[in-house]
Amino acid sequence: MSEPLTLGVAGLGTVGMGLIQLLEAHAERLEKTLGRPIRVTGVSARSRGKARDALIGDAQWFDDPVALAQDPSNAVFVELIGGEEGPAKDAVEAALKAGKHVVTANKALLARHGTALARLAEAHGVALNFEAAVAGAIPVIKTLRETLVANGVRRVYGILNGTCNYILSEMTDEKRDFSEALREAQEKGYAEADPSFDIGGFDAAHKLALLTCLAFGTTVACDEIHVEGIETITRADIEAAAELGYCIKLLGVAVQSADGIEARVTPVLVNEESPLAEVSGVTNCVGIDADFVGNLLLVGPGAGGKPTASAVASDIVDIARGIVMPPFIRPTDRLAPIAPMNLTSHQGNYYIRLSVYDRPGAMAAITRRMSDENVSLESIVQRRPGAVHPGQPDEPPPGAAEAAVTVIILTHDTTEAAIRAVLQAIEKDGKVAEPPQMIRIEEL
Numbered sequence: 001m002s003e004p005l006t007l008g009v010a011g012l013g014t015v016g017m018g019l020i021q022l023l024e025a026h027a028e029r030l031e032k033t034l035g036r037p038i039r040v041t042g043v044s045a046r047s048r049g050k051a052r053d054a055l056i057g058d059a060q061w062f063d064d065p066v067a068l069a070q071d072p073s074n075a076v077f078v079e080l081i082g083g084e085e086g087p088a089k090d091a092v093e094a095a096l097k098a099g100k101h102v103v104t105a106n107k108a109l110l111a112r113h114g115t116a117l118a119r120l121a122e123a124h125g126v127a128l129n130f131e132a133a134v135a136g137a138i139p140v141i142k143t144l145r146e147t148l149v150a151n152g153v154r155r156v157y158g159i160l161n162g163t164c165n166y167i168l169s170e171m172t173d174e175k176r177d178f179s180e181a182l183r184e185a186q187e188k189g190y191a192e193a194d195p196s197f198d199i200g201g202f203d204a205a206h207k208l209a210l211l212t213c214l215a216f217g218t219t220v221a222c223d224e225i226h227v228e229g230i231e232t233i234t235r236a237d238i239e240a241a242a243e244l245g246y247c248i249k250l251l252g253v254a255v256q257s258a259d260g261i262e263a264r265v266t267p268v269l270v271n272e273e274s275p276l277a278e279v280s281g282v283t284n285c286v287g288i289d290a291d292f293v294g295n296l297l298l299v300g301p302g303a304g305g306k307p308t309a310s311a312v313a314s315d316i317v318d319i320a321r322g323i324v325m326p327p328f329i330r331p332t333d334r335l336a337p338i339a340p341m342n343l344t345s346h347q348g349n350y351y352i353r354l355s356v357y358d359r360p361g362a363m364a365a366i367t368r369r370m371s372d373e374n375v376s377l378e379s380i381v382q383r384r385p386g387a388v389h390p391g392q393p394d395e396p397p398p399g400a401a402e403a404a405v406t407v408i409i410l411t412h413d414t415t416e417a418a419i420r421a422v423l424q425a426i427e428k429d430g431k432v433a434e435p436p437q438m439i440r441i442e443e444l
């Protein structure tokens with residue numbers, strides 16, 4: 001047997017400890033596969049005194065992850081701390097500059113600094129692998145980088161955040177409260193250290209930024225992604241969507257069009273017959289629509305210690321095999337800046353929920369505003385008072401002086417510019433008791 005492949009692992013939380021367990025559980029299998037063992041020779045985390053699994057063994061402890069990244073006793077630096085700045089970034093840069101291969105699960109870091117870090121990796125002839133950074137266990141980076149490398153990708157999309165999908169599934173299937181479902185996702189180790197990254201849509205946007213870059217050969221540009229989270233989704237929306245044959249998902253979509261790349265993370269309504277509607281709980285899915293293969297849908301666990309560690313380990317194995325590729329498929333000097341499409345040009349059908357004052361002429365004023373913008377209605381339903389929360393009288397929404405009724409509208413195909421103009425006008429007319437809810441309908 002040859003010399004071991006030595007690892008420095010920074011971050012011993014959900015994913016870090018998942019990796020340590022995996023390397024222990026599959027030590028023999030990996031050694032037989034690679035012809036040499038993989039050994040963790042150094043570790044770093046925030047608090048040395050924290051109770052951790054005994055499996056860390058005799059690995060040397062480093063208070064400072066940068067010192068671990070620079071230490072010559074490990075050949076590969078594995079960053080599992082998280083965060084787009086601070087110790088994670090400092091340590092990854094230090095490792096690359098020291099000529100070490102880097103494996104990371106940190107989508108926030110890569111979405112913000114991916115192009116610069118890839119350039120640094122190229123300059124030192126080392127790998128920067130990040131399979132775990134997008135959709136946990138699903139092998140989507142390798143699929144785009146290797147399997148589909150000879151395809152032209154037209155669209156990449158997916159349910160990219162396990163925490164949000166878990167919350168929406170619990171609200172839909174178990175009628176749970178948002179905050180209760182979020183707490184449970186945190187307890188299960190799905191959520192980010194700051195869960196507003198999950199529920200605000202930013203974590204999914206980080207992942208979509210990486211997928212966009214891999215799919216379309218652009219530099220990484222997470223600021224060009226339109227982001228909306230799930231904080232505004234209510235049980236009323238979920239129930240209304242279900243009655244209309246839809247369910248609500250947080251979806252990331254990047255599409256190449258003649259006007260540029262449309263990239264967005266937003267809650268959407270998907271038809272309950274769509275395969276995306278079947279993806280529940282922490283499960284993620286990624287769809288890739290490419291010219292020679294057609295549509296591929298990859299489904300699997302999107303978060304959690306063990307599934308994520310599996311993806312991290314696959315990156316380490318690639319390094320052990322001597323595989324080093326440009327992190328974003330082509331060398332960084334051949335990545336083009338992204339040409340974003342303005343979302344106002346988006347074309348599609350929309351769900352709108354209004355809380356309309358129960359007055360004569362209110363509905364007529366709303367439909368007039370739709371007609372002014374040439375927006376055609378597919379259906380419009382005014383709920384009987386008490387229909388939203390059966391058995392309870394309708395209360396005026398907070399801050400509203402009089403009772404209001406819920407109106408649910410589905411539109412035919414129209415533009416986002418027209419919908420925004422309609423909703424702005426309706427609000428200005430003073431016919432609604434709270435800001436309208438608008439959710440795009442996705443045909444997938």
Ligand SMILES: NC(=O)C1=CN([C@@H]2O[C@H](COP(=O)(O)OP(=O)(O)OC[C@H]3O[C@@H](n4cnc5c(N)ncnc54)[C@H](OP(=O)(O)O)[C@@H]3O)[C@@H](O)[C@H]2O)C=CC1
Pocket residue numbers: 010011012013014015016044045046047048050063065080081082083087105106107108132133136189190191192193302303304305308
């Ligand atoms: N959880 C998941 O399902 C997934 C996570 N990821 C990504 O993996 C990374 C790790 O996530 P996760 O394991 O959940 O995070 P955790 O919060 O569970 O673990 C973070 C680890 O980093 C350590 N740490 C924090 N600050 C420092 C510091 N200044 N110096 C050294 N170590 C530090 C913590 O130390 P201590 O233990 O002492 O507090 C802890 O061990 C993130 O980038 C995340 O986005 C990717 C896919 C899935």
Ligand SMILES: N[C@@H](CCO)C(=O)O
Pocket residue numbers: 133135136160161162163164190191192198203302303304
């Ligand atoms: N917080 C992330 C972890 C996986 O990237 C999620 O819930 O999907």
